[in-house]
Amino acid sequence: xxxxxxxxxxxxxxxxxxxxxxxxxxxxxxxxxxxxxxxxxxxxxxxxxxxxxxxxxxxxxxxxxxxxxxxxxxxxxxxxxxxxxxxxxxxxxxxxxxxxxxxxxxxxxxxxxxxxx
Amino acid sequence: xxxxxxxxxxxxxxxxxxxxxxxxxxxxxxxxxxxxxxxxxxxxxxxxxxxxxxxxxxxxxxxxxxxxxxxxxxxxxxxxxxxxxxxxxxxxxxxxxxxxxxxxxxxxxxxxxxxx
Numbered sequence: 001x002x003x004x005x006x007x008x009x010x011x012x013x014x015x016x017x018x019x020x021x022x023x024x025x026x027x028x029x030x031x032x033x034x035x036x037x038x039x040x041x042x043x044x045x046x047x048x049x050x051x052x053x054x055x056x057x058x059x060x061x062x063x064x065x066x067x068x069x070x071x072x073x074x075x076x077x078x079x080x081x082x083x084x085x086x087x088x089x090x091x092x093x094x095x096x097x098x099x100x101x102x103x104x105x106x107x108x109x110x111x112x113x114x115x116x117x
Numbered sequence: 118x119x120x121x122x123x124x125x126x127x128x129x130x131x132x133x134x135x136x137x138x139x140x141x142x143x144x145x146x147x148x149x150x151x152x153x154x155x156x157x158x159x160x161x162x163x164x165x166x167x168x169x170x171x172x173x174x175x176x177x178x179x180x181x182x183x184x185x186x187x188x189x190x191x192x193x194x195x196x197x198x199x200x201x202x203x204x205x206x207x208x209x210x211x212x213x214x215x216x217x218x219x220x221x222x223x224x225x226x227x228x229x230x231x232x233x
Contacts, residue, residue: 031216031217032216032217032219034220034221036223038160042225042226043208043223043224043225043226044162044208044223045223046220046221046222046223049218049219049220051217057218091160093160093162095162095221097219102216103150103167103169104150104152104164104167106152106212106221107164108154108161108162108164110160110161111160111161111162113160
């Protein structure tokens with residue numbers, strides 16, 4: 001089946017630094033990737049949707065300059081948390097839509113636990 | 118307004134019984150898709166079942182079935198013969214939009230606990 005790999009699975013960074021999370025489709029091309037944030041015991045909140053080769057569409061309330069999303073190729077999207085603060089600590093998870101296929105062709109990565117100290 | 122509503126924050130069910138998890142949705146898009154995911158404590162999202170808005174029959178996948186009532190805008194998940202391993206968070210999600218501008222949004226989830 002289609003596999004989405006997310007890296008790193010866990011990361012600890014110091015307050016004020018930036019951290020990059022990668023979302024990679026391993027055996028398919030992804031025209032669209034979704035980035036979510038999930039706080040403990042809460043739902044997945046859509047942060048932004050990125051389409052290959054174009055700028056990401058951010059949800060209301062999500063700071064574009066803080067959460068930089070790049071979707072430079074059909075197999076890779078990255079989320080960079082800039083100038084991270086402890087309140088950015090969360091579970092971040094991506095999903096990818098398989099190119100040219102509709103219906104049930106959205107696949108999730110394993111997620112990344114970010115801790116900012 | 119909430120796009121996806123899951124009204125059951127938590128449920129306790131006896132092992133081997135059937136369980137229904139509720140989900141209602143709100144959209145004006147004639148073409149949409151409904152998903153159910155299971156999330157164990159490890160965090161991964163496990164796909165369970167999918168229903169397209171134009172699908173004539175209710176979706177089934179093994180012990181999972183989706184009770185799709187389009188006029189009522191509900192898409193309840195039914196798990197037959199529950200097992201201890203079914204204990205987890207369950208999320209209903211809806212896909213709206215078309216290629217290039219689609220969105221996948223989630224409900225608040227239901228924590229299901231199976232009792233031996």
